[in-house]
Amino acid sequence: MRKKIVAGNWKMNNGVKETSQLIRKVKKSIADLELNNARVIVAPSFVNLVGAIKSAKDSKIEVAAQNMHQAKNGAFTGEISAEMLQSIGVKTVILGHSERRQYFGEDDELIARKIDAALANDLEVIFCFGELLEQRKLDNHLLEVGSQLKNTLFHLKAADFKNIILAYEPVWAIGTGETATPDQAQEMHAFVRNVLAKKFGQETADSVSILYGGSVKASNAEEIFSKPDVDGGLIGGASLVAEDFVAIIEAI
Numbered sequence: 001m002r003k004k005i006v007a008g009n010w011k012m013n014n015g016v017k018e019t020s021q022l023i024r025k026v027k028k029s030i031a032d033l034e035l036n037n038a039r040v041i042v043a044p045s046f047v048n049l050v051g052a053i054k055s056a057k058d059s060k061i062e063v064a065a066q067n068m069h070q071a072k073n074g075a076f077t078g079e080i081s082a083e084m085l086q087s088i089g090v091k092t093v094i095l096g097h098s099e100r101r102q103y104f105g106e107d108d109e110l111i112a113r114k115i116d117a118a119l120a121n122d123l124e125v126i127f128c129f130g131e132l133l134e135q136r137k138l139d140n141h142l143l144e145v146g147s148q149l150k151n152t153l154f155h156l157k158a159a160d161f162k163n164i165i166l167a168y169e170p171v172w173a174i175g176t177g178e179t180a181t182p183d184q185a186q187e188m189h190a191f192v193r194n195v196l197a198k199k200f201g202q203e204t205a206d207s208v209s210i211l212y213g214g215s216v217k218a219s220n221a222e223e224i225f226s227k228p229d230v231d232g233g234l235i236g237g238a239s240l241v242a243e244d245f246v247a248i249i250e251a252i
């Protein structure tokens with residue numbers, strides 16, 4: 001049975017003290033929560049990963065990175081490799097986020113190489129994809145997402161999906177306050193699962209968790225998560241406020 005997941009992407013927010021305080025607050029609030037088949041992940045900035053792992057020790061919170069470089073090592077000033085993440089105990093990395101695509105020029109080809117490097121180093125990947133507003137308006141959203149999936153995932157083997165979480169994030173819904181409707185999310189998630197089933201088999205498709213991301217809040221999480229193909233959320237802004245993030249975790 002695939003896992004339900006609530007993941008907080010903290011982006012470029014919080015220093016070491018705020019990161020640790022936020023983790024401790026969430027840790028305390030969910031200590032007695034029965035998570036059953038659910039996972040809670042937070043992704044602080046690189047400099048806060050070590051501290052976050054320490055703060056999350058003996059809790060239900062897992063710590064992920066927000067990005068990594070595709071090379072093993074070398075002269076790549078300012079970059080972080082999969083091996084480095086492994087060396088501090090990080091097990092999961094977010095790749096392909098639309099902000100990486102938009103502001104740092106990451107394309108499908110590069111993201112595919114990053115996915116390969118992460119999997120080769122036993123890191124679990126939260127792979128993000130989604131359409132732009134213009135593509136949605138032209139009713140090209142399924143076509144666009146289908147193409148992103150093909151370009152980044154179709155070279156993998158079915159077994160690789162044991163270490164892949166998918167996150168559908170319509171770019172027009174990120175940080176805008178405008179959320180996809182639960183039906184829009186369900187339509188896309190069902191489409192993605194169908195694409196995976198055709199390429200990798202139904203069993204693989206059914207085992208992959210597909211998260212929704214884009215202006216998820218405490219007030220709309222339950223309705224979005226109630227859809228059959230929505231297995232949780234990748235949360236930005238609302239995951240920076242302990243009470244809101246905890247309410248979203250409770251909604252799962």
Ligand SMILES: O=C[C@H](O)COP(=O)(O)O
Nearest residue numbers: 009174175214215236237
């Ligand atoms: O990775 C998270 C997403 O970009 C969603 O961000 P948001 O919840 O602030 O819209």
